[in-house]
Amino acid sequence: MKSGPGTSGLILNEPLLWEKGKKGRRGMSIPTSDVPEAVLDAGLTGAGPDFPDLSEIDIVRHYTRLSQWNFGVDTGMYPLGSCTMKYNPKINDKLAATPEIASAHPMLDDGSVQGTLQIMYELQKYLAAITGMDAVSLQPSAGAQGELAGMLVFAAYHRSRGSVRTKILIPDTAHGTNPASAALCGFRPVALKANAQGVLDVQAVADLMDDETAGIMLTNPNTLGIFETNIRQIADIVHAKGGLVYGDGANMNAIMGIVDIKKCGVDVMHLNLHKTFSTPHGGGGPGAGPVCVVRELERFLPVPRAVKDSEGYRLEFDRPESIGRVHGFHGNFSVLVRAWSYIRSMGPDNLKKASQLAVLNANYIKERLKKDLHLPYDRPCMHECVFSDLFQHENGVKTLDMAKRLIDHGYHPPTIYFPLVVPGAIMIEPTETECKEDIDLFIEVVQQVVAEAREKPELLLQAPVRTKLRRLDETQAARHPCLRG
């Protein structure tokens, strides 16, 4: 049996920043003053922060060592379900750092910043084209903020019609941000259960949808990796009762050029540019969560947006029914540039191909692993597949243990314990950028871990052992919080 890429190497220790350095050192140059010292009001001044003083090489070694304790997409396969950890192209980073773009100031007049406005305008257009929706705001900084903007659009729409709606339907498979975002807009989440096939029933929606319900918030493909086949009928029911349909676009990577979101009956959707459009996750951010709407809701989108007229590009503010700003400026602009660059690099054919290959990779893994791991919903999946640890219970091994053992073998584990409707869930999303031989090796390694669970479960219970640190005590961290040094 082949082994995974995991091994151990020389990893260096590194203290915390303030445990090194000497007063008087300096890590960056500061210009010498060419102006006289101004008078300073002693009543306003403080002592300045207690920062360590470090030299440039102290800084460089510190962060280089820290980086070596991390694992990224560039390091290896990162099959983290629902996160779309695809390759992040280098040219995107380079273009985002273009000096004219990086130095652009957001408070200047439109005439000074035609280039950055052009990028915004084009990206708005491309995202509308890819989803089939009519209008786009790029302001939301992340998926969750896109959801919030979308839910505020729901609220503004109902308010504009004099309709008071206090509830929102949210499937039990949903990501936790969905109910949290809806709650911020005064909507009480009403849980919808998925059926035995892992999708929503039309009747279940019909039973709950009433004229006090603002609409439905669903993810399609859903978090089980399954396409909500009844979406059009569900949307018709919601619309007939005066509600709106929100589509969480977290899983757009499965359906580019294949599904037309507007034709599904979706009125508002957000996209995660850090998933589908290849921008780096940065260890937690920044992301970008543009929100796309149908024509009737365009008037509620955040302001400003980029528009184009005979004189060029400009920012449009005059939208009296807008929900307002969700960002101090134009969202995470450097992330937007990267997504623009990705879409221009891919073009229409490759975007569609990316979705096809993402779905092929996931189905291939599902077929090849379903004898080794329990597959609660055995049906064709989209870009990710969800297993559970049911078969391993007899060995006293849980999902967490298998995940930790995968680390020793050189893989970032899949998403675990999500979605909540599958106990012990193991959610694998390979993405399209993994090639067949790497996927084959990953499959073999998972099979090896499953064999270890049977034969030497201790290996899993002790894992990981090849990392710099072993399992960390999360209970102690929460019981006795130490949040700063």
Add this chain to the structure above:
Amino acid sequence: MRYLPHTREEITEMLAVVGKDSLEGLFDAIPLECRFAGEIPIPPALTEWQLGDQMREIAASMAVGPDHTVLVGAGRYHHHIPETIHALINRSEFLTAYTPYQPEMAQGTLQGIFEYQTLTARLLGMDVANASLYDGGSALAEALLMGLRVVKKSRRVAVSAAVHPHYRAVARTYLQSTGFELVELPYGPDGRTDVSSLQNMTELAAVAVQSPNFFGVVEDLEAAGTAIHAAGALFVSCFTEPLAFGLLKNPGQCGADIVCGEGQSLGMAPSFGGAALGMFACREEFVRNMPGRLVGETVDLEGRRGFVLTLSTREQHIRREKATSNICSNQGICAMIAGMYMASLGGSGIRELARLNYDKAQYLRAELEKAGATLVFQGPTFNEFVVRFDRDFAPIRQRLKEQKIVAGIDLGRYYSELSGCYLFCVTETISRQTLDRVVREVSL
């Protein structure tokens, strides 16, 4: 396409395992009425080199570029960024990692964020800082919502009119469907917030004041805090220019309960307003009401020091609609940059740099006054200030622009009563020579 590794043969082999004849067949379950018709209507693919040409054209269309001197701050500041930051932050172990949910393979991110939290707490004079929020605007909105959670049964929050107008707009957006009321406190003739109206307000949960404020004026935070606490509300101290706390008293020292603001100044380029960094800190007693991620110290199985995400029972993936916020990320890389920048400056460096910003801005302020400009507000300033001219400044500003200098912004757009008043910013990146040129044009 270089990002798509599958060969035709591999696709055929994989389809056979899956039991499909074609890639299209993978989507059989999708109803016909939901299908995308035709090709996605976007331009065809470009090679890396064509894309580079395209970007050069776009860059050339920027009338204000890197060879300009931009005397504008207003929430986004031009500071020198050391080359080390570019080199370190592009290490893809940081850049291409996900949220550190598997701490054993994310100790780099986790220690880096723990250090960011620590340096941020020290800079702001607070007990605890979180792992960051999206930007200064949403950080203010989250601070007000947090105030409403802490001071239960209160329905109202107040924000100074001298807080960045865009931040106030974001706060209004966040609160618009909550049923809570947001009121504005006026600014006085010295450019500082007038807190006298607080005496008559009831049911106040939180009051936000920015310092230095949008006019560049350093607020009397201690006095504001006393008045806010007397009104029974939490004191939210907001900022757009954290470098100021290298020199000025920090908000914690002045009694702030929650501190929030934008961290772009700490090593990030203006980049048309984003990526941004929402910095957020509070007093220890409020930590369980705090929004956003937190990294905490712990030990591994062998007792060695390590770091994990913690106190997640506040967060949406556990509490769902009862969470302290809907946020489920942080501005990871931006927070790492801020940590690197604060460490590169060090305690003595940040003081020197803050002093330099202060001295240069004071120099221009004084020279413009000598040249006939009027200081609109008499309050003390840091690296921004507002002036009015005794004649139309627009043609002078145009002449300066032809010399590649952007001289301030007109505040009329944000405050109708301040039309013709210009907000200037001077940082360490501006030479005295350039400042003298501005003064000369004004004097002509």
